[in-house]
Amino acid sequence: MKYIILTAGFPASGKSTIVDYCISQGYESLSRDVEGGSLHGLSMKLEKKLEAGVDKIVLDNTYMTLESRAEVLEICKKYNARVVCYYLTTSIEDCMVNAVSRMIQRHGKLFDKAEDYKLSNDANMFPIAALYRAKKIFVKPTLAEGFNEIKIIPFVRKPTGNTAKAILLDYDGTLRHTKSGNIYPTDPSDIEILPNRIEKLKELQSQGYILLGVSNQSGIAKGLLSREMAVKCFEKTNELLGLDIDYRFCGHSVPPITCYCRKPGVGFGVEFIEKYKLDPAQCIMVGDMGSDNTFAKRCGFKFVEAEQFFKK
Numbered sequence: 001m002k003y004i005i006l007t008a009g010f011p012a013s014g015k016s017t018i019v020d021y022c023i024s025q026g027y028e029s030l031s032r033d034v035e036g037g038s039l040h041g042l043s044m045k046l047e048k049k050l051e052a053g054v055d056k057i058v059l060d061n062t063y064m065t066l067e068s069r070a071e072v073l074e075i076c077k078k079y080n081a082r083v084v085c086y087y088l089t090t091s092i093e094d095c096m097v098n099a100v101s102r103m104i105q106r107h108g109k110l111f112d113k114a115e116d117y118k119l120s121n122d123a124n125m126f127p128i129a130a131l132y133r134a135k136k137i138f139v140k141p142t143l144a145e146g147f148n149e150i151k152i153i154p155f156v157r158k159p160t161g162n163t164a165k166a167i168l169l170d171y172d173g174t175l176r177h178t179k180s181g182n183i184y185p186t187d188p189s190d191i192e193i194l195p196n197r198i199e200k201l202k203e204l205q206s207q208g209y210i211l212l213g214v215s216n217q218s219g220i221a222k223g224l225l226s227r228e229m230a231v232k233c234f235e236k237t238n239e240l241l242g243l244d245i246d247y248r249f250c251g252h253s254v255p256p257i258t259c260y261c262r263k264p265g266v267g268f269g270v271e272f273i274e275k276y277k278l279d280p281a282q283c284i285m286v287g288d289m290g291s292d293n294t295f296a297k298r299c300g301f302k303f304v305e306a307e308q309f310f311k312k
Contacts, residue, residue: 002050002081003027005058006072008141009088010134011126012098014155015062018086022058031060033123039063043071050079062088064138066145073146085147090155092135093266093298097157099126100260100270110260110267128260157300162277166210167201168269168296169245170287174306175213176237184217186225188236196310198241205243210276213247214268216291220251227251248272263291269299284309 005022007015023029030049032042039061049057063069069085076083090098103111107120117125141150169175172184176191185191205211213234219225225233230249238245248271250262260267269285272278280300285292288306296303 002055002076002079003057004046004072004076004081004083005086006063006069006083006147007059007061007086007088008063008069009090009153010064010092010095010138011062011130012095012102013062013088013090014098014153015060015088018088018153019058019060025056027056027058028054029058029060033060039068040071043075046072047075047079050075050081062134063141064134066139069141069145077146082148083146084149084151085141086151086153087141088153088155092131094155094157095131096128096260096266097270097298099128099131100267101274103260104271104274110271112259112261128257128265132257160273160277160279162273162279163282164210164276164278165208165282166212166272166276166278166284167204168212168214168272168283168285168301169201170263170285170289170292170306171213171215171234171237171247171249173288174286174292175241184219185233186219186229188232191233191236191240193237193240194306194310196312198243200310201241201243210278211243211245212272212276213245213249214263214272214285214295215247215249216263217249217251218253218262221253246272263289264294264298266295266298269295269301273299286310 005027007018019029030042030046032039035042035045073083103125111117117127143150175197176193178185178190179192180190201211217230220227220230234247248268252259252262259265273280283301285296285301285303286306286309293303
């Protein structure tokens with residue numbers, strides 16, 4: 001009997017873990033990342049291997065559509081092979097975290113431009129648009145397609161082993177507001193620190209919390225301020241607080257969503273987890289927007305509204 005394992009799920013859903021296990025059990029891996037070409041071309045290579053007598057093969061790809069799976073199933077039927085589908089049910093949000101973690105671990109940075117993906121020469125790196133497309137086209141596998149068995153594989157995130165704790169902070173509306181009444185500052189002279197921020201943050205710092213900043217600054221993409229001026233505004237905010245907060249900010253605009261770094265995207269959260277060896281369960285995100293809350297949940301942080309957090 002010939003045995004074929006096909007993986008179905010979103011990109012960065014944890015497929016490599018499944019494939020590595022199968023290889024340890026004597027399966028030969030067939031991957032488009034290694035072989036190159038199309039899924040159709042890979043199916044032709046599968047047929048050649050079956051014809052040559054290879055009897056245990058794992059297909060190391062995320063087969064998301066009925067069409068992509070149908071050709072494999074037809075070939076397996078021709079060679080009387082038993083086909084098991086490993087259906088990875090990892091959520092898009094967890095896939096985002098996985099994708100960014102892999103990006104930072106392999107390349108030491110969060111990709112910012114389309115050019116970064118090309119220069120990386122890494123087939124396992126992909127922009128966030130690929131995940132949204134996957135969510136749109138994915139069709140849940142069923143036995144009616146011709147599988148002999150479907151194994152549901154839930155995603156369980158492994159503990160990081162990290163121990164550091166942090167307070168992650170939004171800036172506009174959370175730490176500062178403007179004297180002019182604008183939503184965000186475009187000049188350092190327009191910044192005013194909100195009440196009780198300095199005392200509260202210094203107290204938390206004394207308790208061992210790392211202070212970090214995560215901000216959306218779409219005004220940069222809209223031409224309302226330069227990246228350099230945004231940096232000056234953040235530096236002035238830190239100066240007025242009397243604190244050296246390590247911060248990140250996204251200058252992209254939406255729609256469409258084109259980056260991992262704009263909240264509620266997880267980019268900067270994962271970057272900070274990697275850099276400071278943070279234990280997400282011991283981290284608190286403080287903000288004033290729904291995007292701050294969603295960002296926290298995706299990263300595994302607790303969320304507290306700024307008004308409540310800084311209340312005396």
